[in-house]
Amino acid sequence: MTRRTDIDVRPITEAEFPDWNRALNTGFLQPPAVGAEQLEARRLQFVPGRLLGAFDGDRCVATFRSFDQEVTAVGGAPVRADAISNVTVTATHRRRGLLTRMMAQDLAAAKERGDVVATLIAAEYPIYGRYGFGPATTMTEWTVDVPRAGLDPRRPVPEDGGRIDLVDGEDVRKLGPELHERLRRAQPGAVSRVDLWWQARTGVVNLSGARWTEPCYAVYRSADGEVEGLASYRTDDHWGDAKQPLNTATVDWLEAVTPAAERALWHYLCSIDWVQTVKSGWRSPDDLLPDLLPDPRAARITTQADWLWVRVLDVVRALEARAYEGQGSLVLEVVDRWGSPRSSGAESGGGLTGGRWRLEAGPDGASCAPTTESADLVLDVGELASLWLGDASAVRLAALGRVREERAGAARVADALLRTSRRPWCPDMF
Numbered sequence: 001m002t003r004r005t006d007i008d009v010r011p012i013t014e015a016e017f018p019d020w021n022r023a024l025n026t027g028f029l030q031p032p033a034v035g036a037e038q039l040e041a042r043r044l045q046f047v048p049g050r051l052l053g054a055f056d057g058d059r060c061v062a063t064f065r066s067f068d069q070e071v072t073a074v075g076g077a078p079v080r081a082d083a084i085s086n087v088t089v090t091a092t093h094r095r096r097g098l099l100t101r102m103m104a105q106d107l108a109a110a111k112e113r114g115d116v117v118a119t120l121i122a123a124e125y126p127i128y129g130r131y132g133f134g135p136a137t138t139m140t141e142w143t144v145d146v147p148r149a150g151l152d153p154r155r156p157v158p159e160d161g162g163r164i165d166l167v168d169g170e171d172v173r174k175l176g177p178e179l180h181e182r183l184r185r186a187q188p189g190a191v192s193r194v195d196l197w198w199q200a201r202t203g204v205v206n207l208s209g210a211r212w213t214e215p216c217y218a219v220y221r222s223a224d225g226e227v228e229g230l231a232s233y234r235t236d237d238h239w240g241d242a243k244q245p246l247n248t249a250t251v252d253w254l255e256a257v258t259p260a261a262e263r264a265l266w267h268y269l270c271s272i273d274w275v276q277t278v279k280s281g282w283r284s285p286d287d288l289l290p291d292l293l294p295d296p297r298a299a300r301i302t303t304q305a306d307w308l309w310v311r312v313l314d315v316v317r318a319l320e321a322r323a324y325e326g327q328g329s330l331v332l333e334v335v336d337r338w339g340s341p342r343s344s345g346a347e348s349g350g351g352l353t354g355g356r357w358r359l360e361a362g363p364d365g366a367s368c369a370p371t372t373e374s375a376d377l378v379l380d381v382g383e384l385a386s387l388w389l390g391d392a393s394a395v396r397l398a399a400l401g402r403v404r405e406e407r408a409g410a411a412r413v414a415d416a417l418l419r420t421s422r423r424p425w426c427p428d429m430f
């Protein structure tokens with residue numbers, strides 16, 4: 001057997017890209033062979049230096065890809081992120097520290113570049129906490145029992161002067177990017193998208209190798225003719241024994257920048273003849289959907305789980321980038337157990353970002369600076385990520401023993417400063 005130290009972890013060359021993809025498919029339990037069309041599509045994601053591989057001899061046995069991204073902070077500021085994806089270690093080489101080695105290389109490079117956070121969508125909950133990531137947004141999927149919902153199917157047409165039309169993929173590629181830019185600049189936790197996202201969702205490129213079938217696309221335009229919402233959905237062909245239609249409409253994605261667009265698109269989806277069930281796709285946990293229905297119990301939660309994980313790489317820039325509705329100050333001791341100790345700028349270091357910081361925040365802005373004052377709250381860098389996007393409660397984390405109050409009432413102060421009225425949401429899987 002090859003010794004651990006014989007396995008080389010390094011950026012791959014373009015020539016190694018086919019083998020790297022074979023390892024990627026194998027790790028994700030897909031058929032190993034990657035077709036030519038698929039390979040060409042995936043080449044569009046090749047950024048020199050950002051695809052890591054582990055090589056046992058000349059065989060690729062682990063994959064890791066990162067790319068530049070922006071994630072929206074509370075208040076709407078775009079924050080530089082190192083987005084991580086395509087993480088696999090071949091079953092023959094698991095639990096020998098290969099992921100840890102790839103992660104160490106990537107996060108060190110991201111910190112060096114000046115990225116403020118790293119982001120990922122975790123396949124399994126226990127993998128990434130050890131590297132300082134924390135769950136920062138939640139995803140909820142509802143299944144709507146349409147006949148119980150109580151919406152008037154005779155009046156799916158928006159009553160606000162707006163209208164819904166079906167469009168084709170070309171229209172989606174024209175209208176979608178601008179709509180998403182509007183959405184993500186207003187939605188904490190949302191991330192930037194590259195054109196490839198729209199090309200893959202409209203059948204221009206095929207990244208997965210699965211057979212492409214065209215979905216339906218619905219657009220909502222306001223009374224002024226402005227595009228405020230888009231949805232992609234698919235319908236099945238299921239009929240009951242007594243020749244009654246029992247069809248399901250499954251939403252691939254739905255983006256709305258106004259409540260009117262959101263209401264109109266859901267009403268439309270729940271009013272399509274034959275459709276008895278609507279599956280919402282991955283939504284924000286405080287999506288309007290259930291409460292848009294006269295009977296909200298018609299919308300059952302069928303999936304709810306952690307979604308975007310964040311790893312803070314720069315405490316000062318992360319905390320100064322976001323907005324605060326309340327006014328106050330807080331001394332945070334951030335414990336970072338992972339990564340080679342570096343100068344984080346704070347008095348007591350540790351890992352990539354550990355230290356003690358004084359946050360002064362208010363509606364007019366925030367400042368965050370290293371301090372020697374005693375801490376109000378002690379927390380792991382992963383818990384900081386959960387608090388940063390406004391979703392987690394410091395009071396709750398203190399009850400769980402994951403945040404320690406050094407000053408009585410400090411967790412309440414943290415909640416008053418950091419929590420938000422609407423929950424963060426990341427619409428994307430990446």
Ligand SMILES: CC(=O)SCCNC(=O)CCNC(=O)[C@H](O)C(C)(C)COP(=O)(O)OP(=O)(O)OC[C@H]1O[C@@H](n2cnc3c(N)ncnc32)[C@H](O)[C@@H]1OP(=O)(O)O
Pocket residue numbers: 027028084085086087088089090093094095096097098099100101120121122123124126127130
């Ligand atoms: C962002 C994304 O791409 S998410 C997709 C992640 N990929 C997958 O889930 C595909 C299937 N799984 C795999 O390929 C591998 O098991 C990986 C990538 C998750 C882990 O790779 P490995 O090289 O085995 O991890 P590594 O040996 O570095 O493990 C480091 C530590 O994490 C732990 N760990 C790793 N994976 C898991 C897991 N799935 N569940 C629990 N603990 C885990 C290890 O036990 C080890 O702990 P220890 O230091 O206390 O002994």
